[in-house]
Amino acid sequence: MNPGRLPTNTNAYYRSGYAPQQPARPAPDVRDDYERWYTESVPSNRMSLSLRSGILSELASIPGLTDGLFDWPEWYISEGYKWSTAAHSLFSPPPDLARKRRYALESLFVLRNASLLEQNALELANHSHTLPLVLKALNILQCDRDEDSEFLLHIIDLYHVVAAKIMVTPTTSAPWNPLQPLQQIASQSSNRSMIIAALTALTVTLSNPVNAVNITPESPALAASIRYLPLFVDKPLVDACLNYLYVHISHMSMAKAFLLHPEMPAVLKLLVSLLLDEQHLLEERVVLDISGTIHTVPSTTVSTRDHELTREELDALLAKPEPQRCYDWMKAMFVAKPDGELTQVEFWNLYKDVFSPYQEQYPLLVASDVIKNVNSVFPEAQAMVLQGPVQRFIVRGVDRRKDSIVIDRFKCMWDRSRCSAPAFTAPGDLYDHLLEHLTKIEAPETPCLWASCAAPVMPKPSLRSHILTHISPSQSVAKHPSQSDTITLPSQDSPYPIENPTNRPPPPPRSTVITYERPLIDPPSIALTALLCIRILFRTSFASTDVAPRADADHFGFPGIVEDQDDQDIEGDTEIGESEREGERRGRKAFVAVRRLMEGVRIRDEVLNGWITEMVDAGVSGP
Numbered sequence: 167m168n169p170g171r172l173p174t175n176t177n178a179y180y181r182s183g184y185a186p187q188q189p190a191r192p193a194p195d196v197r198d199d200y201e202r203w204y205t206e207s208v209p210s211n212r213m214s215l216s217l218r219s220g221i222l223s224e225l226a227s228i229p230g231l232t233d234g235l236f237d238w239p240e241w242y243i244s245e246g247y248k249w250s251t252a253a254h255s256l257f258s259p260p261p262d263l264a265r266k267r268r269y270a271l272e273s274l275f276v277l278r279n280a281s282l283l284e285q286n287a288l289e290l291a292n293h294s295h296t297l298p299l300v301l302k303a304l305n306i307l308q309c310d311r312d313e314d315s316e317f318l319l320h321i322i323d324l325y326h327v328v329a330a331k332i333m334v335t336p337t338t339s340a341p342w343n344p345l346q347p348l349q350q351i352a353s354q355s356s357n358r359s360m361i362i363a364a365l366t367a368l369t370v371t372l373s374n375p376v377n378a379v380n381i382t383p384e385s386p387a388l389a390a391s392i393r394y395l396p397l398f399v400d401k402p403l404v405d406a407c408l409n410y411l412y413v414h415i416s417h418m419s420m421a422k423a424f425l426l427h428p429e430m431p432a433v434l435k436l437l438v439s440l441l442l443d444e445q446h447l448l449e450e451r452v453v454l455d456i457s458g459t460i461h462t463v464p465s466t467t468v469s470t471r472d473h474e475l476t477r478e479e480l481d482a483l484l485a486k487p488e489p490q491r492c493y494d495w496m497k498a499m500f501v502a503k504p505d506g507e508l509t510q511v512e513f514w515n516l517y518k519d520v521f522s523p524y525q526e527q528y529p530l531l532v533a534s535d536v537i538k539n540v541n542s543v544f545p546e547a548q549a550m551v552l553q554g555p556v557q558r559f560i561v562r563g564v565d566r567r568k569d570s571i572v573i574d575r576f577k578c579m580w581d582r583s584r585c586s587a588p589a590f591t592a593p594g595d596l597y598d599h600l601l602e603h604l605t606k607i608e609a610p611e612t613p614c615l616w617a618s619c620a621a622p623v624m625p626k627p628s629l630r631s632h633i634l635t636h637i638s639p640s641q642s643v644a645k646h647p648s649q650s651d652t653i654t655l656p657s658q659d660s661p662y663p664i665e666n667p668t669n670r671p672p673p674p675p676r677s678t679v680i681t682y683e684r685p686l687i688d689p690p691s692i693a694l695t696a697l698l699c700i701r702i703l704f705r706t707s708f709a710s711t712d713v714a715p716r717a718d719a720d721h722f723g724f725p726g727i728v729e730d731q732d733d734q735d736i737e738g739d740t741e742i743g744e745s746e747r748e749g750e751r752r753g754r755k756a757f758v759a760v761r762r763l764m765e766g767v768r769i770r771d772e773v774l775n776g777w778i779t780e781m782v783d784a785g786v787s788g789p
Contacts, residue, residue, distance in 0.1 A: 235273045236295040239317075242270035243303045247314060267313075274320045281327045291327045300325050304347040305340070309355040322351070322363040329370040334377050345371065345380050353386035358403060365391065365406040372413050381414055383423040388414055392429050395436050398443050401692060408695040415699060421706040425749030431756040434703060437696045438760050441767045444693040449683040449768070457678045462652035463662050473499060473567035475520065484524050488531055489539055495520065496543045499567055506565030510537050510549065513561060540564065575638040579617040593637045600633050650676075685770040697774060704781050707753025754785075761785030 249263050258264070280286040290296050303321040307314040325344065334343050344367075351364040368387050371377055391407035391414075398404060411433075415421040424430055475483070479498055483491050499516065500508075514533040521530055531539075540547050540561050547563035576590040580603045590596045603615075604626060614621040614629060616636045624632065654673040655662060664670055689697075764782050769775040 232293065235277050236299060238266070238270040238273040239299055242267065242317060243299065243306055246270060247307060271317060274317060278320045278323045281324055287327050291331065297328050297331065300328060301342055301344055304344050309351045309360060315357055315360065319360050319363060322360065322367055325367050326370060329367060332371050334380050336379065349386045353390045361390065362403055362406045365410045369409045369413050378417055381417060381420055383420065385414065392433055395433065398440060405692045408692060408699065412695055412699050415702050421702055422746055422749050425706060425753045430752065431759060434700065434756045435760050435763065437700050438763050438767065440696045441693055444689055445685060445768060448687050448689060449685050452682055452684050454680040456680060457676065458674055460674065460676050461655040461658045463655060464652055471569055473569045484527070488528055491528065492517065492531055492536060492539050493543055496539065500564045501567050502544050502546060502563060503565040504563060507560045507562045508564060510559040510561055513537060537561065581615050583617050593639065596637055604629060683768060685768050688770050697777070701777055703753060704757060707750050707757060708784055709750060757781060757785045
């Protein structure tokens with residue numbers, strides 16, 4: 167490193183410890199008559215924060231503030247909306263007009279936010295400017311114009327403050343009737359937020375019994391609710407539609423009229439589908455295993471026989487010297503069995519029969535040595551003498567090794583399975599062999615002697631045809647991958663095989679698992695509203711169709727008295743009755759159509775679930 171190349175200014179590589187001082191914040195001006203706190207455009211503007219907070223005490227601390235907030239919105243519905251023309255939608259409006267419009271929107275937005283608090287809502291509801299502003303804006307502004315949509319949305323939100331005071335009668339003039347513009351907004355607007363707000367406002371207003379006379383079967387809001395009802399993914403919109411539908415059909419006359427609505431069956435199906443859609447998130451899957459004890463047997467007939475040395479095993483033993491050959495021979499031919507026993511003579515004879523042809527290479531052991539070797543291979547075995555009339559010399563604790571083999575398909579089972587002929591390779595050869603058995607029988611009639619066949623005595627020609635039923639086909643029937651290699655028996659003592667397998671009692675299923683869905687919690691409010699609507703339609707559809715008895719119809723024992731009744735009244739009653747009966751018929755038919763769908767509805771509450779059960783049972787009988 168060359169010291170001469172070091173920079174002369176070494177401080178350039180180090181951060182300076184000196185930090186410049188921040189400019190001091192100006193001290194607040196506390197001079198008299200200086201109102202900087204509300205005139206300057208800073209985020210901490212006191213008046214701006216008071217307006218936007220919606221706190222009643224902050225608003226009350228500034229006299230006339232609420233009245234001032236109504237000035238700009240009232241200017242907009244008087245003059246400002248007139249400037250919203252087609253030309254302004256293409257070009258920017260004059261700056262002065264845009265500024266005034268912004269003032270109106272901000273003032274109305276402050277009023278809307280303030281109304282969200284209960285104390286402020288009470289004050290605004292009693293304010294003299296609130297109701298005229300809301301009603302005039304609803305009747306003047308157009309919902310399909312972009313310039314008015316935001317203002318109109320805030321107006322509808324503010325409408326909820328005065329909704330309880332709204333009473334619309336047939337004599338109410340149009341400027342004071344908010345229902346018509348709200349119906350128009352709900353049915354014609356493409357603004358989702360405005361549709362929800364309009365339907366909610368109509369629901370609140372029409373829930374008042376005084377305003378029930380304004381509900382009509384051809385309500386545009388009803389058509390809008392039906393149109394938006396399938397949008398299950400939009401919960402707020404569907405909730406608003408359901409609430410309005412519930413208010414609409416809560417009145418008996420409207421419920422009866424709705425049964426005649428062409429969209430009624432589709433609406434009922436949508437309501438049930440909504441219940442099913444909501445319940446999937448509230449259920450748990452329950453798996454219950456009720457399988458009982460199963461008794462099975464192999465599907466193929468298996469027999470057990472004593473093990474015989476294979477050629478490979480014998481060749482391996484012949485190459486070994488004694489006594490190792492005797493040890494390995496015992497391991498291959500016998501197994502330890504506590505309750506098994508063999509005579510000592512059997513042991514010796516088995517040993518001698520196997521190795522006597524090959525004693526030239528290795529001499530045989532004497533019988534006593536063979537018996538002694540048993541304890542070397544099977545320590546638990548014991549040679550003993552059983553006392554009795556005839557003494558028996560046995561070896562206890564061992565038994566012959568067994569081999570399980572499948573019975574040959576073409577093995578002759580004649581003479582009750584005692585035929586000694588070897589197994590055949592084809593069904594034709596077995597049939598020829600059976601014919602030889604029949605030829606040896608001299609009687610003209612004989613029973614079938616195949617295994618345990620219980621067929622009655624029959625002539626020989628018939629027996630020739632009968633024995634074909636015992637011969638297996640040339641090729642085994644292919645099994646399905648799911649088919650087991652064992653057969654289930656009806657009970658532990660059931661015989662197998664039997665003569666006619668198709669007549670045996672049906673066995674229990676091997677696996678009996680019940681899987682079902684169980685509701686964990688009660689459904690949400692949107693599902694409960696849908697259930698209430700279904701319940702109203704059900705009670706209206708399945709109401710008694712019998713004509714109620716007229717007052718004093720029996721005349722208390724004077725049936726001869728006939729009251730006068732105008733023909734016009736009779737015709738009117740008949741027309742109304744026919745209309746109601748047609749509505750009930752359509753309603754019952756609709757419930758029958760959704761019965762299968764309704765069977766899948768499960769509700770945790772017993773009472774509500776009882777409603778579902780009742781409606782399903784009623785749908786069984788048909789319309």
